[in-house]
Amino acid sequence: MITFSVISLSILLILGVVMYLRFSASARQEMISSTQKLMEQTGENLEDYLVSMRRVSDSVYYNVIKGRDFSSQDQEIQRGMNLLYEANRDNLRSIAVYNNFGSLVAAEPVVLQKEDPNITQQGWYQQAMSEMENMHFSTPHIQNLFDDAAFRYYWVISLSRVVELTKQGSTQLGVLLVDMDYSSIERMMKQINTSNSGQYFYLCDGDGKIIYHTRQIQISNGIAEENSLQAAAYKDGVYDEVFHGERRKVIVNTISYTGWKLVGVIPYSAFTYGMFNIRYFSVIFLLLMAMMLVFVNRVVSVRISSPILKLSHSILEYEAGKTPEIYIGGSEEIRYLGLSVQSSYEQIDKLMKKIVLEQNERRKSELDALQSQINPHFLYNALDSIIWMVESKRNDDAAFMISELAKFFRVSLSKGRTVISIRDELQHAKSYMNIQKIRYKNSFSVVFEIDPAVYGCCTVKLILQPILENAINYGMVDLDGCGEIKVVGKQENGKVILSVIDNGMGMPEEEASLLLTDDSRIPKRGSGVGMLNVNKRIQVLFGKEYGLIVKSELDEGTEVSICIPAVPYTEENRKILEKGSAFTREGMTEKEI
Amino acid sequence: MKNHKKMFVLTETVLAFAIILLVFTMFWEKNGKSPYRISVVIQDSDDNQWSALKYGLKMAAEDQEMELFIVNTGGPLTPEEEKKLLEYEIENGADGVIVQPAPGNDTEKVLEDIKKKVPVMLVESAASQDKESSIFPVTEPDNYGMGAALAEELLKDYSGNVDGKTFGILTEYADVEALSSRKKGFLDVVEQQGAEICWSVSEPLSDNRKDFLETLAKVDFVIALDDNSLQTAGKYTAANDLHGALVYGIGNSTEAVYYLDTDRVRCLVAPDEFQMGYQSFTEMAESLGHLFCSVQGQVVSHTVLRKETLFLEENQEILFTMSQ
Numbered sequence: 001m002i003t004f005s006v007i008s009l010s011i012l013l014i015l016g017v018v019m020y021l022r023f024s025a026s027a028r029q030e031m032i033s034s035t036q037k038l039m040e041q042t043g044e045n046l047e048d049y050l051v052s053m054r055r056v057s058d059s060v061y062y063n064v065i066k067g068r069d070f071s072s073q074d075q076e077i078q079r080g081m082n083l084l085y086e087a088n089r090d091n092l093r094s095i096a097v098y099n100n101f102g103s104l105v106a107a108e109p110v111v112l113q114k115e116d117p118n119i120t121q122q123g124w125y126q127q128a129m130s131e132m133e134n135m136h137f138s139t140p141h142i143q144n145l146f147d148d149a150a151f152r153y154y155w156v157i158s159l160s161r162v163v164e165l166t167k168q169g170s171t172q173l174g175v176l177l178v179d180m181d182y183s184s185i186e187r188m189m190k191q192i193n194t195s196n197s198g199q200y201f202y203l204c205d206g207d208g209k210i211i212y213h214t215r216q217i218q219i220s221n222g223i224a225e226e227n228s229l230q231a232a233a234y235k236d237g238v239y240d241e242v243f244h245g246e247r248r249k250v251i252v253n254t255i256s257y258t259g260w261k262l263v264g265v266i267p268y269s270a271f272t273y274g275m276f277n278i279r280y281f282s283v284i285f286l287l288l289m290a291m292m293l294v295f296v297n298r299v300v301s302v303r304i305s306s307p308i309l310k311l312s313h314s315i316l317e318y319e320a321g322k323t324p325e326i327y328i329g330g331s332e333e334i335r336y337l338g339l340s341v342q343s344s345y346e347q348i349d350k351l352m353k354k355i356v357l358e359q360n361e362r363r364k365s366e367l368d369a370l371q372s373q374i375n376p377h378f379l380y381n382a383l384d385s386i387i388w389m390v391e392s393k394r395n396d397d398a399a400f401m402i403s404e405l406a407k408f409f410r411v412s413l414s415k416g417r418t419v420i421s422i423r424d425e426l427q428h429a430k431s432y433m434n435i436q437k438i439r440y441k442n443s444f445s446v447v448f449e450i451d452p453a454v455y456g457c458c459t460v461k462l463i464l465q466p467i468l469e470n471a472i473n474y475g476m477v478d479l480d481g482c483g484e485i486k487v488v489g490k491q492e493n494g495k496v497i498l499s500v501i502d503n504g505m506g507m508p509e510e511e512a513s514l515l516l517t518d519d520s521r522i523p524k525r526g527s528g529v530g531m532l533n534v535n536k537r538i539q540v541l542f543g544k545e546y547g548l549i550v551k552s553e554l555d556e557g558t559e560v561s562i563c564i565p566a567v568p569y570t571e572e573n574r575k576i577l578e579k580g581s582a583f584t585r586e587g588m589t590e591k592e593i
Numbered sequence: 594m595k596n597h598k599k600m601f602v603l604t605e606t607v608l609a610f611a612i613i614l615l616v617f618t619m620f621w622e623k624n625g626k627s628p629y630r631i632s633v634v635i636q637d638s639d640d641n642q643w644s645a646l647k648y649g650l651k652m653a654a655e656d657q658e659m660e661l662f663i664v665n666t667g668g669p670l671t672p673e674e675e676k677k678l679l680e681y682e683i684e685n686g687a688d689g690v691i692v693q694p695a696p697g698n699d700t701e702k703v704l705e706d707i708k709k710k711v712p713v714m715l716v717e718s719a720a721s722q723d724k725e726s727s728i729f730p731v732t733e734p735d736n737y738g739m740g741a742a743l744a745e746e747l748l749k750d751y752s753g754n755v756d757g758k759t760f761g762i763l764t765e766y767a768d769v770e771a772l773s774s775r776k777k778g779f780l781d782v783v784e785q786q787g788a789e790i791c792w793s794v795s796e797p798l799s800d801n802r803k804d805f806l807e808t809l810a811k812v813d814f815v816i817a818l819d820d821n822s823l824q825t826a827g828k829y830t831a832a833n834d835l836h837g838a839l840v841y842g843i844g845n846s847t848e849a850v851y852y853l854d855t856d857r858v859r860c861l862v863a864p865d866e867f868q869m870g871y872q873s874f875t876e877m878a879e880s881l882g883h884l885f886c887s888v889q890g891q892v893v894s895h896t897v898l899r900k901e902t903l904f905l906e907e908n909q910e911i912l913f914t915m916s917q
Contacts, residue, residue, distance in 0.1 A: 114854070143911045144904045151851040153639070153912045196658070217867055218652060220910045280619040284612055293607045298601050 008293050010104075016286045023278060028271045032238060032249060035264045039201065039253045041194050043262050046203075046255050049091065049184060053159050054135055054257075056088050057178045060095055061163050065176065070105055071168045081108040093156045093179040094141060098125065099165060100173045111146040119145075124158035128175045132162040137258045140182045155182040157211070185212055197270040206259035208232035231263045243542045307334040311341065318345060341367050359435045360579070382408070385439035401438050407431040414461055419541070419577045420495065421569040422489065423455040429464040429487060436472055444476040444483030451490045458567040458577060459496070460541050463534045467560045470531060475504020475558060495546075503557040512552040531560065538564060541577060596607065629881045631874060632682035634675060634718070635693040639799045640668045642820040642846035642866075645914035646716070649870025650691070657804035657878040662687070669797070672703040679707045687711060689877045689888075694720035694729075696766040701727060712888045714877045716869055718771030723879050730890035732873035734864035736771045739895045740778025745898055746860040747814065747841050748786060756787035761838065762813040767795035775818040776841060798825045806844040807834055820849055824862070827852030837895035847915045853900055861898040867914040868893040 031331045064080030081095050085108040096107040102119030119125050122144065127136040138158040146152075156179040165174040189212045192201050202213040208217060208229035218224035227243045227250075236253040238561070241250050251264040272279075299350045307330025326342035328335050382405050389398035411428035414420050426448065468485065476483035486501040516535050535548045544565055552558035567573050633650055635643055647663060654661035664678055675695040682690060689712040694700045707713055708728065715731040724731075736801045748755060760783065764772040772795070780790065786843035791812045798805065798821075806829055814828075815838045817823035823842035827849065829835045842849065845866045852858040872891040880888040902908060 010872075115856075142904060142909045142916075147855070148851075151846075151848045153847055153850065153916050155913055155916065217648070218656070218871070219913055221865075221868060223871065277619060280615055284615050284619075287608050287612045287615070291605060291612070294601065294604050294608070301597075451748060463772070484858070507733075 005297055009290060012286060012289050016282055016289075020170055020278070024271070027278070029270060031266065032251065035199070035251055035266060036238070036253075038192055039251055039262055040263050042201070042351050043253045045188055046185065046260075046262065048186070049180075050137065050255065050258060052088070053091070053178055053180050056084055056092065056095070057135060057159055057161060057176060060097075060178070061161070061176055062140075065097065065165065067166070069166045069169065074106065076105055078108070078110075078208060081106060085109065089179055091184045092155050093181045094146070094177075096145065096177045096179070097163065097165065097179065098175045098335070099176075105165060105174060106197075107146075111148070113145060114147050117145050121218065124160040124177060125175050128160035128162050129173075132173075133403070135159060135161040135257075137205075137260075139205055139211055140185075143179055145179075154179075156180060157182055157185065169425055194220060195270070198267045199270045200264065201262065201264045202226065202228070203255075204228040204232055204261050204263065206232055206261070211260060228263070232261055234261070235368045259282055304331070307331065307338075311338050315341060354469075381439075382435055385435060389438070397438050401435050404431040404434045408435065412462060417574065417578065418461060419458050419569075419574045420461040422457050422459050422498070425459050425461060425464055425489070425498075426450060426455070426489065428462065429468055432465045433468060435483070436468070440472065440476065444472065444479065444485060447484065447486045449486060449488045453491050454489045454496045454566070456490075456569050457496050458569045458573055459498075459562075459564055460537050463538060464498060464500065464563055466534050467531060467562070470560070471500050471502040471504065471558065474507075475502035478506060489564050495567050496564050498562040498564075499559055500561075501557065503558045506554045506556045507552045508554055509552070512550045512558070515550050516548055533561070538562065596853040599908050600836040623672075628659045629878065630662060630686050631689045631691060631705075631881075632679075632681070632685075632687035632850050633661065633691045633874075634666065634670075634678050635663070636666060636669050638663055638694065640821075640846070641848060641915075642844070644917050645845060645866035645911070646870040648914050648917040649867035649872075650874050651870075651876035652867075653878065657875060659878050659881075661874065672697045675700070676703045676707065677738070679704075682706070687732060688881050689714070691716055691873050691877060693717045694769075696769050698722070698741055698768050701729065704729065712880055714873050714888050714890075716873050717811040718769050720770070722768070722770050722773060724770055724774075730876075730888045730892065732869055732876065732891040733771060733893045734869065736774035737778035738770050739862045740775035740780075741782050741865065742778075742897055743775075743816065743818075743841055743843060743860065743862045743890075743894065744779045744782035746862070746899075747816075748782065750859065753786060755783060757789070758814060759791045759812040761791055761809060761815045762793040762797070762844075763815060763817045764795045765797050765819045765821045766899055772818055775778075779816060779818065782893070796907045797821065811836045812838050814838060815840045817844070820844040820846050822850070823858065824848045827857045831855075832858040845915065847912070850898070850903065850912060850915065853898055854903055856900060859899075862895055863898055863911055864895045865893045865911070 028177050060081060064077055064084065068077050070077060081097075085092060085095050094107060094109065094111075098119050098157060099105050102125065104119075107113070123141070124136065124138045127138065136159070138160070140157050143154045143156045159178040159180060159369040161176050163174050163176040164171050183187075189201060189203060192263055193214050199517070200214050203211040204213075208231065210219060210226065210228055213219055213226060215224045215226075219226050225244065227241065229374040230241065231250060231252055234250065236252055236254050239250045239252065241248060247268045249268075250267040253262040253264075255262060286301070288593060307327065310327040311330065311334065314324050317324045318326070326338055329340035330338075375501065382401070386398050386405070389401060408431040410430060411420065411424050411431070414424065430446075430448065437444070437446065453546055464487070468487070471485050476485065482503075484503050486499075488497075488501065490497050515531050531548055531550070540549045546563050546565060549561040549563060550558070551561075567577070580590075611644050631654070632671070633647075635646070637643075640646075648806055650661055650663065662682070664682060666678070670678070672695045675692065679687075679690055679692065690707065691714045692704065692707075693716050694704065697703075698721070704713060704720055708898050713729055715729045715733075718728045718736070719731050719733070720729055733769040751758070762776060762779070764776060766772055776793075785789075791810045794805075794809070806825075815826050815835055817826040817840060820843070823840070823844040824846065826835065826840045826842060830838075830840055830852070840852070841860045842858055843862045843864070844850075844858075849858065849861055849863070870893075872893060876891060878889055880886045896908065896911060898908060899912070903912075
């Protein structure tokens with residue numbers, strides 16, 4: 001995603017820069033073209049203005065002066081000059097005719113001439129006299145001809161030419177002066193100098209002398225400078241130049257007849273000035289595109305990653321033991337992945353259930369197998385005793401024993417149940433002990449101290465009998481009639497403790513500890529099933545925390561305690577336990593015992 | 594995932610912030626860019642003598658791309674009136690003021706309050722006679738030098754011999770530092786040559802005081818050290834009310850030039866008023882544009898004009914600026 005973003009941004013950036021450069025080049029070209037057009041238009045206006053001034057000069061000369069005698073027709077001449085002056089007074093300052101001595105012959109408007117204006121020394125006069133065949137445009141200057149009582153000095157451009165004057169029939173040379181008001185040209189130039197971007201236009205003559213410039217006085221005062229000499233040397237066209245370290249475009253347009261140059265200057269900063277907003281827009285556009293790109297990236301990545309994350313989350317929950325539905329959504333691939341995972345988990349579930357079922361079956365089979373080991377063993381002992389009684393003609397005892405054996409087997413069978421009540425188990429133990437007492441000729445006594453609360457609890461059947469058998473075989477046999485076996489039943493902390501305590505020979509601690517662990521021991525007496533069998537059965541049904549506890553002290557006796565949970569004996573609990581499921585107290589129903 | 598979300602929100606926020614910033618900057622540069630405003634207070638602002646100064650101010654304002662406002666005063670001002678006008682201008686948003694100090698001995702004191710608010714640049718003259726201790730920067734011509742130059746021109750006309758010649762001196766105000774300097778510059782030169790100063794008038798001479806000059810003793814030369822005095826002297830000469838006295842003076846109006854052009858004034862020393870306006874505004878503008886740049890005073894040049902040299906190309910620019 002980062003690579004995608006970087007590539008996209010790079011393309012965007014390149015696109016933006018290329019677009020900007022292209023646009024700026026086109027805008028620059030457009031600016032130059034429009035400046036050229038503007039200059040052409042202004043040049044034409046200036047030419048029109050100058051042509052109109054020349055026409056005024058021509059009209060004064062050819063229509064008013066030429067062919068008229070100043071000595072006799074001065075009134076007509078004055079009238080003609082007046083008409084032309086009035087017709088062009090917006091652009092004219094004055095029209096004057098001087099003879100070859102520099103004396104004023106006629107002037108319009110009629111004003112007082114200065115005392116000694118020294119006409120022949122003035123530039124326009126000398127220019128006209130130096131090249132008689134041409135009309136001459138001067139550069140702007142202060143008019144120094146007439147006395148203006150209003151204290152005004154006018155800035156004019158003089159158009160002068162040599163004319164022939166007739167006075168009293170004789171012809172002499174003179175100079176016709178048309179002083180154009182500088183403000184007309186100034187106005188035209190000001191109209192195009194409105195840009196505040198740094199672009200400006202100025203007017204200079206063919207020698208580079210400035211006629212109009214927006215900073216004319218600053219230039220003449222040395223505050224500013226202009227490359228007008230160079231511009232005057234240029235032909236019409238567009239030029240690149242560097243002036244005082246500033247790169248600029250210079251556009252030159254020559255004004256016909258006068259040789260004046262209309263110069264347009266566009267500093268390169270003016271191009272960027274116009275494009276400043278475009279720069280901003282470009283950057284804003286790029287940023288907006290970047291924002292959109294980030295957003296789209298986010299949407300796309302969320303669209304892709306969200307189903308994966310949901311799937312991962314549901315798998316994690318599954319692994320944590322919860323059983324949520326596996327998320328199936330998103331693109332086809334993710335959906336397929338979800339379906340695969342779901343299918344796998346379903347398979348695992350099925351397999352797990354199968355394994356548990358098989359395990360339970362196996363446990364049940366094991367339990368049944370262990371239980372079935374008892375019956376032949378005991379039956380052999382009991383029948384052995386009965387045989388012995390019958391042979392010794394002890395019929396009552398034999399009958400009692402058979403009766404007890406019947407009870408014993410009734411409980412043993414218990415309709416095929418594995419779990420019975422403690423009451424039945426105790427009955428079973430009592431029957432067994434009665435049988436054994438007869439067999440051992442009452443050589444030991446048996447005491448049952450049972451807390452009535454434990455009678456109604458569940459137990460695995462036939463767990464007391466092997467312990468009692470061991471107590472007899474290992475504890476009572478060698479005691480010469482003073483042996484005692486006590487069976488104690490009590491309830492402690494939710495557990496039922498059934499203890500078989502004998503006062504027999506006891507055993508060392510090491511041997512006692514081996515009773516429940518060493519499977520390879522070969523019993524000296526008994527069936528060989530013994531306590532290991534009982535312990536396993538309890539643990540198979542109730543779990544590893546339950547079972548037998550053996551305490552024995554040499555020459556003192558042995559105490560074997562059965563520890564099982566105090567589970568009320570109900571039909572429901574019995575079925576649950578017999579089903580072979582691992583024992584949990586929560587699953588059992590409570591019932592007052 | 595949370596980190597990615599944070600990163601996303603952060604990136605979008607930064608980009609959005611950048612866009613908002615750019616948009617604001619763009620609009621601010623387009624619309625809200627407010628140029629500095631500099632107000633100018635000069636005595637009798639409509640008077641012709643200020644044409645060149647105002648043109649210089651205008652050109653500088655265009656070059657500096659700042660706003661110029663020339664207060665219309667319509668006549669002479671007292672220091673208090675000037676202060677009121679300046680305070681009004683500051684209230685109206687002037688970022689700096691260019692002032693021609695009003696005549697008076699306590700003008701500097703009055704203007705001190707203004708300087709605390711905005712930068713102040715004086716033109717034409719210092720605000721107190723003790724120019725060295727003045728706290729205000731001044732853009733002015735070399736007033737002493739102009740007085741001396743005028744005297745030297747006069748001496749040139751008489752080959753340096755004015756011994757026994759009598760002089761009358763006209764100034765509009767006695768308590769204007771520039772005029773005092775001009776007078777001192779003039780006197781320092783002519784008094785060494787044995788000239789005698791018959792009278793010295795320091796007051797505005799309006800038309801209704803026409804007879805006042807006639808009552809003064811006849812002198813060989815009338816020296817007018819400011820534009821208004823020179824105009825008055827030129828007017829009286831035209832009417833031959835100065836009993837043939839020759840007028841030499843300092844001035845900066847087309848009227849003064851006219852009197853020179855028409856031989857009523859023998860010599861005119863003209864301060865470069867365009868330069869004064871341009872430099873004072875530029876200096877003020879630069880100080881406003883730069884935080885650590887203070888306003889500095891400037892000295893502008895002056896030109897000696899004679900009738901013979903009046904229309905020379907190099908002098909025509911002076912007339913051009915005076916005619917604006």
